[in-house]
Amino acid sequence: MSIPTDMHLAGLSSAESLLVAAGRDRRPGSPLNRPPVLASNFVLGTERAYARNDGTPTWEALEEIVGVLEAGESVAFASGMAGVAAVFDQLKAGSRIVLPDDCYQGVAGLAEAGRQKGLWSVSRLAADDTDGWIKAAADSDLLWLESPTNPLLVVADLRAICSASRKSSALLAVDNTFATSLNQRPLDLGADVSFQSATKFVGGHSDLLAGLVTVRRHARRARVVPRGARCAHPGAQARARPGQCHDPRGTSEFAPGCRVHALSRPAYSPDALDRTRPVEGLRHHNLI
Numbered sequence: 001m002s003i004p005t006d007m008h009l010a011g012l013s014s015a016e017s018l019l020v021a022a023g024r025d026r027r028p029g030s031p032l033n034r035p036p037v038l039a040s041n042f043v044l045g046t047e048r049a050y051a052r053n054d055g056t057p058t059w060e061a062l063e064e065i066v067g068v069l070e071a072g073e074s075v076a077f078a079s080g081m082a083g084v085a086a087v088f089d090q091l092k093a094g095s096r097i098v099l100p101d102d103c104y105q106g107v108a109g110l111a112e113a114g115r116q117k118g119l120w121s122v123s124r125l126a127a128d129d130t131d132g133w134i135k136a137a138a139d140s141d142l143l144w145l146e147s148p149t150n151p152l153l154v155v156a157d158l159r160a161i162c163s164a165s166r167k168s169s170a171l172l173a174v175d176n177t178f179a180t181s182l183n184q185r186p187l188d189l190g191a192d193v194s195f196q197s198a199t200k201f202v203g204g205h206s207d208l209l210a211g212l213v214t215v216r217r218h219a220r221r222a223r224v225v226p227r228g229a230r231c232a233h234p235g236a237q238a239r240a241r242p243g244q245c246h247d248p249r250g251t252s253e254f255a256p257g258c259r260v261h262a263l264s265r266p267a268y269s270p271d272a273l274d275r276t277r278p279v280e281g282l283r284h285h286n287l288i
Protein backbone atom coordinates (compact mmCIF):
# COMPACT_ATOMS: atom_id res chain seq x y z
CA MET A 1 0.00 0.00 0.00
CA SER A 2 1.38 3.37 -0.92
CA ILE A 3 1.25 5.90 1.91
CA PRO A 4 -0.52 9.16 1.01
CA THR A 5 1.64 12.17 1.72
CA ASP A 6 0.54 14.67 -0.88
CA MET A 7 -2.18 16.38 1.10
CA HIS A 8 0.08 17.60 3.85
CA LEU A 9 2.38 19.12 1.23
CA ALA A 10 -0.32 21.37 -0.18
CA GLY A 11 0.51 24.98 0.56
CA LEU A 12 4.23 24.39 1.09
CA SER A 13 6.16 26.29 -1.51
CA SER A 14 9.75 26.59 -0.36
CA ALA A 15 12.16 23.81 -1.29
CA GLU A 16 13.40 23.72 2.29
CA SER A 17 9.89 23.07 3.67
CA LEU A 18 9.13 20.46 1.04
CA LEU A 19 12.39 18.67 1.80
CA VAL A 20 11.47 18.46 5.46
CA ALA A 21 7.84 17.44 4.96
CA ALA A 22 7.87 15.06 1.97
CA GLY A 23 8.21 11.31 2.19
CA ARG A 24 6.71 10.91 5.63
CA ASP A 25 3.90 8.71 6.85
CA ARG A 26 1.52 11.22 8.44
CA ARG A 27 -0.71 8.70 10.20
CA PRO A 28 -0.78 9.31 13.96
CA GLY A 29 1.77 7.22 15.79
CA SER A 30 3.90 6.53 12.72
CA PRO A 31 7.66 6.93 12.97
CA LEU A 32 8.63 10.38 11.75
CA ASN A 33 11.33 8.95 9.49
CA ARG A 34 10.35 6.02 7.29
CA PRO A 35 12.24 3.06 8.82
CA PRO A 36 14.06 0.53 6.61
CA VAL A 37 11.63 -2.19 5.54
CA LEU A 38 13.83 -5.25 5.21
CA ALA A 39 11.54 -7.38 3.10
CA SER A 40 11.81 -9.03 -0.26
CA ASN A 41 8.29 -10.52 -0.08
CA PHE A 42 5.03 -9.15 1.28
CA VAL A 43 1.88 -10.96 2.41
CA LEU A 44 -0.34 -11.31 -0.67
CA GLY A 45 -3.56 -9.37 -0.94
CA THR A 46 -2.44 -5.84 -1.79
CA GLU A 47 -0.67 -4.32 -4.79
CA ARG A 48 2.70 -4.99 -3.14
CA ALA A 49 3.93 -8.57 -3.31
CA TYR A 50 7.61 -8.61 -4.25
CA ALA A 51 10.10 -5.80 -3.56
CA ARG A 52 11.92 -5.87 -6.90
CA ASN A 53 8.65 -5.49 -8.79
CA ASP A 54 6.52 -3.43 -6.48
CA GLY A 55 8.96 -1.28 -4.51
CA THR A 56 9.20 -0.85 -0.76
CA PRO A 57 8.01 1.92 1.57
CA THR A 58 11.66 2.75 2.26
CA TRP A 59 12.49 3.52 -1.36
CA GLU A 60 9.25 5.44 -1.70
CA ALA A 61 10.25 7.96 0.99
CA LEU A 62 13.29 9.00 -1.04
CA GLU A 63 11.28 8.93 -4.27
CA GLU A 64 8.65 11.20 -2.78
CA ILE A 65 11.19 13.73 -1.55
CA VAL A 66 12.96 14.01 -4.90
CA GLY A 67 9.69 13.73 -6.86
CA VAL A 68 8.17 16.68 -5.04
CA LEU A 69 11.21 18.83 -5.72
CA GLU A 70 11.41 17.82 -9.38
CA ALA A 71 7.64 18.33 -9.74
CA GLY A 72 7.18 14.78 -11.00
CA GLU A 73 7.26 11.11 -10.08
CA SER A 74 10.65 9.65 -9.17
CA VAL A 75 12.04 6.15 -9.19
CA ALA A 76 15.15 5.28 -7.15
CA PHE A 77 17.86 3.06 -8.63
CA ALA A 78 20.91 1.34 -7.21
CA SER A 79 23.20 4.05 -8.64
CA GLY A 80 23.07 6.95 -11.03
CA MET A 81 24.33 4.78 -13.88
CA ALA A 82 21.58 2.21 -13.19
CA GLY A 83 19.04 5.02 -13.69
CA VAL A 84 20.76 6.19 -16.87
CA ALA A 85 20.79 2.63 -18.22
CA ALA A 86 17.05 2.33 -17.53
CA VAL A 87 16.41 5.37 -19.72
CA PHE A 88 18.63 4.06 -22.54
CA ASP A 89 16.94 0.68 -22.18
CA GLN A 90 13.71 2.23 -23.46
CA LEU A 91 15.20 2.77 -26.92
CA LYS A 92 14.28 0.62 -29.89
CA ALA A 93 17.09 -0.89 -31.99
CA GLY A 94 18.35 1.61 -34.54
CA SER A 95 17.53 4.68 -32.43
CA ARG A 96 19.35 7.97 -32.82
CA ILE A 97 20.89 9.42 -29.67
CA VAL A 98 22.34 12.89 -29.16
CA LEU A 99 24.72 13.60 -26.27
CA PRO A 100 26.63 16.72 -25.28
CA ASP A 101 30.23 16.59 -26.47
CA ASP A 102 31.18 17.22 -22.85
CA CYS A 103 29.20 14.87 -20.63
CA TYR A 104 29.71 12.45 -17.74
CA GLN A 105 32.14 9.82 -19.03
CA GLY A 106 30.03 6.92 -17.71
CA VAL A 107 27.06 8.04 -19.82
CA ALA A 108 29.27 8.58 -22.88
CA GLY A 109 30.74 5.09 -22.31
CA LEU A 110 27.30 3.49 -22.07
CA ALA A 111 26.21 5.19 -25.29
CA GLU A 112 29.43 4.19 -27.08
CA ALA A 113 29.16 0.56 -25.94
CA GLY A 114 25.63 0.37 -27.37
CA ARG A 115 26.79 2.00 -30.59
CA GLN A 116 29.56 -0.56 -30.99
CA LYS A 117 27.01 -3.35 -30.57
CA GLY A 118 24.91 -1.77 -33.33
CA LEU A 119 22.03 -0.89 -30.99
CA TRP A 120 21.89 2.81 -31.91
CA SER A 121 23.80 5.71 -33.46
CA VAL A 122 25.31 8.49 -31.36
CA SER A 123 25.95 12.14 -32.29
CA ARG A 124 27.65 14.66 -30.04
CA LEU A 125 26.83 18.37 -29.87
CA ALA A 126 28.17 21.17 -27.70
CA ALA A 127 25.68 21.66 -24.85
CA ASP A 128 25.49 25.36 -25.65
CA ASP A 129 24.85 24.79 -29.39
CA THR A 130 21.16 25.61 -28.93
CA ASP A 131 20.35 25.69 -32.65
CA GLY A 132 22.06 22.32 -33.12
CA TRP A 133 19.94 20.72 -30.37
CA ILE A 134 16.75 22.23 -31.70
CA LYS A 135 17.53 20.86 -35.16
CA ALA A 136 18.47 17.46 -33.78
CA ALA A 137 15.20 17.28 -31.82
CA ALA A 138 13.27 16.82 -35.06
CA ASP A 139 14.71 13.39 -35.88
CA SER A 140 16.32 11.99 -32.69
CA ASP A 141 14.92 9.30 -30.42
CA LEU A 142 16.83 10.29 -27.28
CA LEU A 143 18.17 13.76 -26.56
CA TRP A 144 20.34 13.34 -23.47
CA LEU A 145 21.27 16.77 -22.14
CA GLU A 146 23.46 17.54 -19.19
CA SER A 147 23.40 21.06 -17.79
CA PRO A 148 25.76 22.12 -16.39
CA THR A 149 27.94 19.45 -17.94
CA ASN A 150 30.46 17.32 -16.10
CA PRO A 151 33.33 18.20 -16.11
CA LEU A 152 33.41 21.50 -18.03
CA LEU A 153 30.19 23.01 -16.63
CA VAL A 154 28.81 24.12 -19.97
CA VAL A 155 25.28 25.41 -19.51
CA ALA A 156 22.58 24.50 -22.06
CA ASP A 157 19.61 26.70 -22.90
CA LEU A 158 17.15 24.15 -21.53
CA ARG A 159 14.15 26.41 -21.92
CA ALA A 160 14.70 26.77 -25.67
CA ILE A 161 15.68 23.16 -26.31
CA CYS A 162 12.94 21.58 -24.18
CA SER A 163 10.25 23.65 -25.84
CA ALA A 164 11.42 22.87 -29.40
CA SER A 165 9.21 20.42 -31.26
CA ARG A 166 10.46 16.84 -31.29
CA LYS A 167 9.38 13.46 -32.64
CA SER A 168 6.30 12.27 -30.79
CA SER A 169 8.07 9.09 -29.66
CA ALA A 170 11.29 10.89 -28.63
CA LEU A 171 12.57 11.21 -25.08
CA LEU A 172 14.27 14.39 -23.95
CA ALA A 173 16.19 13.66 -20.75
CA VAL A 174 18.15 16.14 -18.67
CA ASP A 175 20.92 15.08 -16.32
CA ASN A 176 20.17 17.45 -13.44
CA THR A 177 22.90 16.11 -11.17
CA PHE A 178 24.96 19.27 -10.94
CA ALA A 179 22.20 21.88 -10.88
CA THR A 180 19.77 19.74 -8.80
CA SER A 181 16.06 20.47 -8.61
CA LEU A 182 16.82 23.31 -6.19
CA ASN A 183 18.21 25.29 -9.11
CA GLN A 184 16.32 24.01 -12.17
CA ARG A 185 13.31 21.79 -12.85
CA PRO A 186 13.65 20.29 -16.32
CA LEU A 187 10.13 18.78 -16.33
CA ASP A 188 8.63 22.24 -15.86
CA LEU A 189 10.63 23.38 -18.89
CA GLY A 190 9.23 20.55 -21.04
CA ALA A 191 11.71 17.68 -20.62
CA ASP A 192 10.31 14.13 -20.44
CA VAL A 193 12.85 12.88 -17.92
CA SER A 194 14.91 14.56 -15.22
CA PHE A 195 17.72 12.43 -13.88
CA GLN A 196 19.98 12.92 -10.87
CA SER A 197 22.87 10.90 -9.61
CA ALA A 198 21.96 11.15 -5.94
CA THR A 199 25.49 10.01 -5.21
CA LYS A 200 26.40 13.66 -5.75
CA PHE A 201 24.71 16.80 -4.41
CA VAL A 202 21.38 15.32 -3.37
CA GLY A 203 23.07 12.66 -1.25
CA GLY A 204 25.93 14.94 -0.50
CA HIS A 205 27.76 12.87 2.08
CA SER A 206 29.97 10.67 -0.11
CA ASP A 207 28.64 7.55 1.59
CA LEU A 208 25.92 6.11 -0.68
CA LEU A 209 25.25 5.45 -4.36
CA ALA A 210 21.81 6.11 -5.82
CA GLY A 211 20.11 7.45 -8.93
CA LEU A 212 16.70 9.05 -9.33
CA VAL A 213 14.77 9.11 -12.61
CA THR A 214 11.80 11.48 -12.57
CA VAL A 215 9.02 11.94 -15.08
CA ARG A 216 5.94 14.14 -15.06
CA ARG A 217 3.06 12.70 -13.10
CA HIS A 218 0.80 10.54 -15.22
CA ALA A 219 3.02 11.17 -18.26
CA ARG A 220 1.92 8.66 -20.87
CA ARG A 221 4.84 9.14 -23.20
CA ALA A 222 7.49 8.72 -20.55
CA ARG A 223 7.99 5.05 -21.15
CA VAL A 224 10.74 4.90 -18.58
CA VAL A 225 8.18 4.52 -15.85
CA PRO A 226 5.42 2.39 -17.39
CA ARG A 227 2.73 1.44 -14.95
CA GLY A 228 2.67 -2.31 -14.60
CA ALA A 229 -0.52 -4.30 -14.34
CA ARG A 230 0.17 -5.27 -10.75
CA CYS A 231 2.89 -2.83 -9.75
CA ALA A 232 2.42 -0.46 -6.84
CA HIS A 233 4.91 2.00 -8.25
CA PRO A 234 4.90 3.22 -11.85
CA GLY A 235 8.68 2.92 -12.05
CA ALA A 236 8.69 -0.67 -11.06
CA GLN A 237 9.13 -2.26 -14.48
CA ALA A 238 12.07 -0.13 -15.59
CA ARG A 239 13.81 -1.02 -12.36
CA ALA A 240 12.55 -4.57 -12.00
CA ARG A 241 13.71 -5.99 -15.31
CA PRO A 242 17.42 -5.44 -14.70
CA GLY A 243 16.91 -5.74 -10.92
CA GLN A 244 18.59 -2.40 -10.24
CA CYS A 245 17.11 -1.91 -6.79
CA HIS A 246 18.50 0.04 -3.91
CA ASP A 247 19.34 -1.55 -0.57
CA PRO A 248 16.61 -0.45 1.90
CA ARG A 249 19.20 0.08 4.63
CA GLY A 250 21.05 2.55 2.43
CA THR A 251 17.89 4.29 1.28
CA SER A 252 16.67 4.81 4.82
CA GLU A 253 19.89 6.66 5.58
CA PHE A 254 19.64 8.55 2.34
CA ALA A 255 16.37 10.33 3.04
CA PRO A 256 17.58 12.26 6.15
CA GLY A 257 20.74 13.35 4.28
CA CYS A 258 18.69 14.41 1.29
CA ARG A 259 16.46 16.56 3.50
CA VAL A 260 19.34 18.88 4.37
CA HIS A 261 20.91 19.29 0.96
CA ALA A 262 19.27 22.68 0.55
CA LEU A 263 21.60 23.90 3.29
CA SER A 264 24.60 23.43 1.03
CA ARG A 265 22.99 25.23 -1.90
CA PRO A 266 24.49 28.64 -1.07
CA ALA A 267 27.88 26.99 -1.01
CA TYR A 268 27.68 25.33 -4.38
CA SER A 269 25.26 27.00 -6.72
CA PRO A 270 26.80 30.45 -7.20
CA ASP A 271 30.19 28.95 -8.00
CA ALA A 272 28.97 25.95 -9.93
CA LEU A 273 26.66 27.97 -12.14
CA ASP A 274 29.06 30.89 -12.51
CA ARG A 275 31.02 29.86 -15.57
CA THR A 276 33.88 32.16 -14.67
CA ARG A 277 34.59 30.41 -11.37
CA PRO A 278 33.10 26.92 -11.65
CA VAL A 279 35.89 24.82 -10.31
CA GLU A 280 36.02 26.02 -6.72
CA GLY A 281 32.40 25.15 -6.07
CA LEU A 282 32.86 21.61 -7.28
CA ARG A 283 36.11 21.10 -5.42
CA HIS A 284 34.36 22.19 -2.27
CA HIS A 285 31.98 19.27 -2.70
CA ASN A 286 34.61 16.76 -3.75
CA LEU A 287 32.98 16.49 -7.15
CA ILE A 288 36.26 16.82 -8.99
Ligand SMILES: Cc1ncc(COP(=O)(O)O)c(C=O)c1O
Pocket residue numbers: 079080081082104106107146150175177178197198199200209210211
Ligand atom coordinates in the same frame (compact mmCIF):
# COMPACT_ATOMS: atom_id res chain seq x y z
C1 LIG B 1 26.60 14.21 -14.17
C2 LIG B 1 26.65 12.78 -13.73
N1 LIG B 1 25.73 11.91 -14.23
C3 LIG B 1 25.72 10.61 -13.86
C4 LIG B 1 26.64 10.11 -12.95
C5 LIG B 1 26.61 8.64 -12.58
O1 LIG B 1 26.17 8.48 -11.27
P1 LIG B 1 26.66 7.30 -10.27
O2 LIG B 1 28.12 7.53 -9.99
O3 LIG B 1 25.77 7.47 -9.06
O4 LIG B 1 26.41 6.00 -10.95
C6 LIG B 1 27.58 10.99 -12.40
C7 LIG B 1 28.58 10.51 -11.45
O5 LIG B 1 29.56 11.19 -11.14
C8 LIG B 1 27.58 12.35 -12.80
O6 LIG B 1 28.47 13.24 -12.32
